[in-house]
Amino acid sequence: MRALVVDHSDAGPIRFADVDEPVPSAGEALVEIRHIGLNFGELNYVHQWPAGGVHGHDAAGVVVRAASDGSGPPAGTRVAVGMAPHAWAERVAVGPASLGTVPEGVDLADAAALGIAGVTPFRVLRKRSLLARNVLVTGASGGVGHFAVQLAALAGARVTALVGSPERAAGLRELGADNVLTDLAGTGDRFDLVLDTVGGPLVAQAWSSLAEGGTLYLVGYSSGQDTTFPSGALFGFGEPRSIATYGDMTPTGGELTDLLGLMAAGRLLAPVGLRGDWQGVGDAVQALFARKVHGKVVLDVA
Missing domain, CATH: 3.90.180.10 (Medium-chain alcohol dehydrogenases, catalytic domain)
Structure with a gap:
């Protein structure tokens, strides 16, 4: 065969x-x-x-x-x-x-x-209640991102979709995204959960936008770039924030x-x-x- x-x-x-x-x-x-x-x-x-x-x-x-x-x-x-x-x-x-x-x-x-594209965000987004929570999905125009936007919206979250260019934003609002961005710079939002598929410098940017008690889930690294955190970026007061890796290949x-x-x-x-x-x-x-x-x-x- x-x-x-x-x-x-x-x-x-x-x-x-x-x-x-x-x-x-x-x-x-x-x-x-x-x-x-x-x-x-x-x-x-x-x-x-x-x-x-x-x-x-x-x-x-x-x-x-x-x-x-x-x-x-x-x-x-x-x-x-x-x-x-x-x-x-x-x-x-x-x-x-x-x-x-x-x-x-x-x-x-x-x-x-x-x-992989459907189960990955499904498992991550099931880890906590998302009702009326702020959720950021990076690389939202990809397969994982498309499913993540829909599932987060179904769970009652306020969903922000981050894409690499305006051309890649098409259709995401129809899938449930409340906001579609091409850059995190200047956003005043704080996110309770970030599902990141991109990696690289974007991880540090997303971390700076993470709310107290929030979690940043690393589910991919399509950028192929390294992540560098500015001095002091990982220190903070208030409810702890966390970064979680993802490599779940169970049935x-x-x-x-x-x-x-x-x-x-x-x-x-x-x-x-x-x-x-x-x-x-x-x-x-x-x-x-x-x-x-x-x-x-x-x-x-x-």
Whole structure:
């Protein structure tokens, strides 16, 4: 079967290859993949994975063989695959803990946009009550950012979306952002929770805008830049503020099911900014790296 594998050469970060068919364990279902969801992180930091291995974590498809131990969904079930290894292939073996059942009315391509981009902000924003709280989402025009804005608004927060340019602000107010900014300089707002996907100097800027008792969650570092705090910036009086890292790769089935339920109810939209055939994955990767995609890239598996 065909799959997208890690390529460490200059032609990378991924390429098509013929690979062996997966052999599910007793606790794994065999899923025929219909759509894959590309994420900036797993493409930009591809050196962290071995060359030649099937890449990718997020996808959606149909169970063609249920787990032999009786766990998980039966054959014929439409499923979303989230944060599972080796997902960018025609068929994958997946444990039930990494699967979410796709309800009627939810397109499989939209379900493929979930995974890392949907579950990451969902887990962070669930950590505290956000009702009438000020929430800042940086890198809001990306996949994680689009989901974060919607979920924070659903939780009752006053949402500020930060983007890199006015062109990348399109559609964010419609998703629930109360304010859309291109620069934190001069803002008088203080945020109870910051969800940062960018890293670099922006972290120090966001820290200076954090309210007493607030938390800054680091969920990405797309800028690739270092963060330097001015002298004394980390000292302060009042209720303690905190910075929290995020690297949670535990199974996502429960969160996927919750998110898919929100989609089915019309309360959560899939931020698909680019849709195409996986034969054109090279062009899709270039568009993602060039910041030409607002939201997620979803590719159809022929």
